[in-house]
Amino acid sequence: MQNLLFVDDEKNHLKAMERMLRQRKNEWRIFTAPGVDQALALTKKNAFDVIISDVRMPEKSGFDLLSALQKEASTRTIPVIILTGNCESDLKRKALEKGATDLLNKPVDHQDLVARITSALRLKSYQDELIHHNLTLETKVMERTLELEHLHRDLIWRLAKAGELRDEETGNHVIRVGHYCRLIAQSLGLSKEETDLIFLTSPLHDLGKIGIPDTILLKKSTLSKNQWKIMKTHCEIGAAILLEKPKGMEAFYSLKESDLLPPKMDDHLKQYAATIAMTHHERWDGSGYPRGLKHTDIPIQGRIVAFADVYDALRSKRPYKEPFSPKKAWQTIQEQSGSHFDPDLVDAAQKLQKKFESIRTRYNDQ
Numbered sequence: 001m002q003n004l005l006f007v008d009d010e011k012n013h014l015k016a017m018e019r020m021l022r023q024r025k026n027e028w029r030i031f032t033a034p035g036v037d038q039a040l041a042l043t044k045k046n047a048f049d050v051i052i053s054d055v056r057m058p059e060k061s062g063f064d065l066l067s068a069l070q071k072e073a074s075t076r077t078i079p080v081i082i083l084t085g086n087c088e089s090d091l092k093r094k095a096l097e098k099g100a101t102d103l104l105n106k107p108v109d110h111q112d113l114v115a116r117i118t119s120a121l122r123l124k125s126y127q128d129e130l131i132h133h134n135l136t137l138e139t140k141v142m143e144r145t146l147e148l149e150h151l152h153r154d155l156i157w158r159l160a161k162a163g164e165l166r167d168e169e170t171g172n173h174v175i176r177v178g179h180y181c182r183l184i185a186q187s188l189g190l191s192k193e194e195t196d197l198i199f200l201t202s203p204l205h206d207l208g209k210i211g212i213p214d215t216i217l218l219k220k221s222t223l224s225k226n227q228w229k230i231m232k233t234h235c236e237i238g239a240a241i242l243l244e245k246p247k248g249m250e251a252f253y254s255l256k257e258s259d260l261l262p263p264k265m266d267d268h269l270k271q272y273a274a275t276i277a278m279t280h281h282e283r284w285d286g287s288g289y290p291r292g293l294k295h296t297d298i299p300i301q302g303r304i305v306a307f308a309d310v311y312d313a314l315r316s317k318r319p320y321k322e323p324f325s326p327k328k329a330w331q332t333i334q335e336q337s338g339s340h341f342d343p344d345l346v347d348a349a350q351k352l353q354k355k356f357e358s359i360r361t362r363y364n365d366q
């Protein structure tokens with residue numbers, strides 16, 4: 001059944017409309033309203049396929065009805081047929097400007113009324129199909145976007161774990177660092193987008209260690225001066241892995257989006273991860289590497305990861321030391337505030353000690 005709403009202040013005219021359409025009662029359900037307010041109240045309770053309204057009514061006109069319908073998303077697409085007199089050309093033009101779908105002259109002819117309503121119903125059917133198609137398409141796009149987002153996250157974490165396998169002593173280090181970074185970013189008031197980015201990309205901070213020889217990376221004793229120089233190149237190696245285009249993939253990068261290739265990982269995501277890889281060993285006082293950046297010249301994500309990386313190293317067992325107690329770890333951090341670490345960041349992180357320990361418990365190395 002399709003719902004029709006007739007709006008007119010003359011009861012006799014409404015009854016005449018109902019009589020004209022009596023033969024279509026199995027197809028069309030007729031509703032009537034003596035004024036605009038009553039009509040709008042009915043639209044809140046019923047879904048109408050067509051509205052037929054007189055233009056001249058004592059309190060609010062058919063123009064007022066058209067304006068009110070256009071303001072609501074639920075009624076904006078309902079076809080409206082406006083009833084006017086033969087000589088009311090200005091009213092007809094204004095009705096169309098206000099959003100009327102069709103015009104019908106009074107007195108109303110039965111066959112003309114049925115034809116106009118049928119045409120309006122056909123238009124409504126097309127509109128509904130288009131809306132349904134667009135909603136379906138939007139849903140599919142959203143689902144695909146979520147799938148790709150989950151895929152990106154999964155691949156990033158797996159890449160981080162792959163790099164971690166080269167260093168047998170770190171266990172769940174990269175996972176904990178990611179969670180520490182998210183907490184710090186939130187406490188510093190970073191936006192949700194940037195907080196999500198640092199949580200997602202901080203586990204890649206030591207990705208460049210993939211390019212460090214085992215004889216250096218896995219050496220149990222102190223590194224020589226030359227070996228330490230090689231070890232420090234893992235920052236540039238990590239950034240290069242994330243930013244350089246792989247050889248043999250030139251065709252992939254030259255094709256346009258219209259070629260329907262799988263979407264590339266967001267460039268902003270890669271740049272953010274590369275910045276972390278490059279700057280997480282910089283120090284607040286400029287004594288870090290590889291560029292010797294100082295103070296706020298060090299990107300905020302680099303400063304956050306530098307703190308989280310060192311804090312977790314202090315709290316973890318290494319071949320050369322036992323894990324520091326929470327108290328000793330924080331004492332060490334405080335001693336290096338203003339030299340190694342951004343002092344404002346240290347102040348913000350100090351309030352998160354209990355949450356850090358909870359993360360360590362959840363993602364321990366056992």
